Amino acid sequence: MKFSVIIPVYNRPDELGELLQSLKTQNYHDFEVIVIEDGSTIDSSEIIEVFKSQLPIQYLIQPNTGQGFARNNGMEIAKGDFFVILDSDVLLPEDYLQKLSQAIQDRNLDAFGGPDAAGENFSALQKAMDFAMTSVWTTGGIRGKMKDPSKYQARGFNMGVSKAVFEVTGGFADPNQGEDIEWSIRIKKAGFKLELVREAFVYHKRKNTLLSFAKQAFSFGRNRVNVSRFHPGAIKLVHWLPTAFLLFSLSIPVFYYFNNSLFVQSLGLLLFWSMGVILTSSIQNSSIKVGLLSLMTSASQLWSYGLGLPFELLKKAFSR
Known part of the structure; x- marks a missing residue:
């Protein structure tokens, strides 16, 4: 199975570099990387130059469209059998793609959503934000820990679909504002099998302050509407x-x-x-x-x- 890793980026070249480094150390090697520069004023060209000899990278530069449509543009040129969508502020364990490949084949998945976690070297605030997003005391522990994996609604920081799913559903219908949840619901309505893959987690290196974290949570509530x-x-x-x-x-x-x-x-x-x-x-x-x-x-x-x-x-x- 060939993966196409889709990464939209907006003014975050340093984060992208860390993510590409974690892709370079994967023990599963049949993948390509597609980076979509979505109207950035601080581009990632220097980072791409560093990694282009180490990873099979396509670099797409475009006017700003929003992350949903940027991902669509990346999937349009993808050559893989299965598209893995990541945010630029995540890091991957070295066996991420291997575990994902195994789960897709064992469970006959058409699409997946994976959880996030805090790395050991994360700051105290980053670990606290991870707790707030995943704990039974806040979200009920359902984000990435559901008993029934078929009820999971994938999030855009760590999700993926087969090429067939993209071709049938057309990808994201909105550039942002809960676009990942909307697509998850539509994928299931189309009859495809989307489930949580708990073992395919990413380290989510949020760069929020307390204020920006609150603003993000406020937008999550609005996005549900x-x-x-x-x-x-x-x-x-x-x-x-x-x-x-x-x-x-x-x-x-x-x-x-x-x-x-x-x-x-x-x-x-x-x-x-x-x-x-x-x-x-x-x-x-x-x-x-x-x-x-x-x-x-x-x-x-x-x-x-x-x-x-x-x-x-x-x-x-x-x-x-």
Whole structure:
């Protein structure tokens, strides 16, 4: 099986270099790399020059179209049997492609989504952000850890499709705003087999600050509404849980003035959740610092997503 690794990049040559280095060390060698420079003002030409003698690379330069359409353009010129889509800020374990190839063949997959993880050398904040995105205390642990892999909706930082899937479905229908989730739903509706491949994980080297992480989570909430434009049933009860958590958090100071019993109970629940986050992350990462930062990133992730979903729904309602 020949893989075509599709990487859109926008003003991130250093990140791209790290990703290409991790591709160079893969123990599975039947692959090509397609880098799509999506309207960058800081291009990756020097990085491509370094690696072009070490990897089979195609370098496509284009005006900015958004990552979804940039990926489509990359897949249009791909020569592989299976397209692997990665964000530029990920790193691959050396057996990533080998494990992915094995899973595709063993499970007869047409498409896949893989999880992300934090590397040992990541900063404390990066590990805390990874915890916030993957923990049972925040996302319910369903991102990359689902019991039923067929229910997974692939994310664009680590996903892939067969050439046939791309040809039948036409690729991404939106340049951004939940474009990966929308395509995942459409792939399944077309009758293709898309599942989570847990062992095909990537190290997601997020460069966020706390503020940008909150903004990203807010956009994730908004994106779910955008997906519902294409698939009306895309917003499930589970997607409202962060909003419920936000409203619960905001109600605590109100209870202080109007119902002391509810205030004590609500504050107790919030403290229980907070300690659960801190202890779980501290043990998981062997660091109290990461545990404390995880409380900040977890609360930020839930509050921001919880605000983004109703915000976009209201915006959509008033724009009609």
